[in-house]
Amino acid sequence: MRKRPVTLTEAQYFMLAALLDGPLHGYGIIKATEQATGGRLKPAVGTLYGALERMERAGLLIADGEEIVDGRARRYYRLTPKGNATLDQEALRMQQAAAFVLTRRRGPARA
Numbered sequence: 773m774r775k776r777p778v779t780l781t782e783a784q785y786f787m788l789a790a791l792l793d794g795p796l797h798g799y800g801i802i803k804a805t806e807q808a809t810g811g812r813l814k815p816a817v818g819t820l821y822g823a824l825e826r827m828e829r830a831g832l833l834i835a836d837g838e839e840i841v842d843g844r845a846r847r848y849y850r851l852t853p854k855g856n857a858t859l860d861q862e863a864l865r866m867q868q869a870a871a872f873v874l875t876r877r878r879g880p881a882r883a
Contacts, residue, residue, distance in 0.1 A: 778858050788859045795836045795850040
């Protein structure tokens with residue numbers, strides 16, 4: 773039986789995209805997501821860690837070390853090969869969806 777591709781929410785898409793340049797800790801992922809979306813998305817801490825846990829279970833990312841900063845543990849995450857592939861598939865899907873709408877908009881004007 774073939775597995776269905778992983779479906780990402782918009783927030784998950786940008787969280788994974790934040791990891792394209794390398795491992796980040798939770799706060800770094802929040803800031804990168806906020807920056808990439810022009811402030812439209814700013815995941816709350818609880819939302820972030822719930823999403824990271826689900827994506828880790830799905831094999832899209834893994835914890836990649838931990839450090840103590842100001843007495844608090846800071847866990848870093850990085851993409852897995854499956855996470856990279858899923859991100860690429862989602863980007864292509866969105867590109868195809870946008871192209872469908874944009875090419876129809878450029879067609880003959882309707883009365």
